[in-house]
Amino acid sequence: MTLWWIGNIALFAVFLVVVYLLHGVLSAARSIVPSAEAIAKTAAAGSKDLDAAALLLTTQDQVTKTVAGVANYGGSLDVILDDAE
């Protein structure tokens, strides 16, 4: 009979430990949710910011034309100016 009561007390202790651990797991899971949502919003904003990346093609074209113009001017200067002695 005494063993039964000892077992009950141990079982109660186990109950407390289990409740404590499960509460910790649940709290951790709950804390992850806002972080995941914030990451999702940030990723969405980052994706939207990269919409302008397509304009880099225009920039590349402009740079190519500009450098070609500089090359033309440089070639003309090379012809009309004397080289350094």
Place this chain on the structure above:
Amino acid sequence: MESAAVVTIVAVALIVAALVVYLVGVILQLRKITAGLDQVISHVGEIVEKSAPVNGVVTAINEQLDAGVDLLEGLLVKKAGMVDAVGLVEGLYAGSAAAGFRSFPESTTVKAPRIGEVYTHGTLTLARLGREAPIAVGNPAGPALRDVERGSLAARLLYPEIRQSRPESLARSPVIGTDAPVQYPPSEQRGGTTPDEAEIREKGPWSEVAAEGIVPAEAGGSDAPRELLAEDPQLESTVLGATTASDQPATESGIDPSSGDEADAVSDGGPELPEGAEPDLKDAAAARRQVDVESADSKEGSDT
């Protein structure tokens, strides 16, 4: 049933209930996390997709810019020389000489000369090309100074604006004579400038007499009404001065302009000295040099 057994059964039931409650809560939270991560993965996928060509495009842009930099650096070094090129860049961007030119590693060892705002070599080069150097108010992007049609105005624009571009806003030079549009009575203008108030204040009250004329008109000055003047026809305008308003020459024979075309500075220069006369010392500078005379004679002989 014994009470101990009942307590055991209740304890186990509580443990199972706690497990169920908390585990279900955890499951629900994990599902939310999974949903959130799905969104993250979706957006990250978009980011990866949109940024995929960026690397290639930026690399191409950098290659183009590198080519442009190499071109300009090479041109600068070729035209100005390494030392002057380093000095010019240092003059524009202080401290850049230490970094040197990317295409010319040896440029880092060049001691940059101090080149101020005026680069003489460049000034001369621009002047040779017909464009004024940017050392004055002229704009190097403006018209060429040596343009045959507008070179004069462009060159004058380099100097302070007085009348080179807006002559119509300034008073023209006075036209003098009897036909002048503005006539100045002798009492107001008798040579020199008519003193104004500032000049009178500076020189003193004695100068006011010049403003009124030596002889005021009321006292019978030269611009007084005819009834106050003496009967002297020489005071008419024919004496005071008037243009002839005629192209007739002043002499009977007139001026033959063809004589100037046939003049020879070597043979016709200097005074006519008498033959055989002893030359005077005062005529030494004006006399024709013997070498010029001989040269003219030999030329005439060869022509004939």
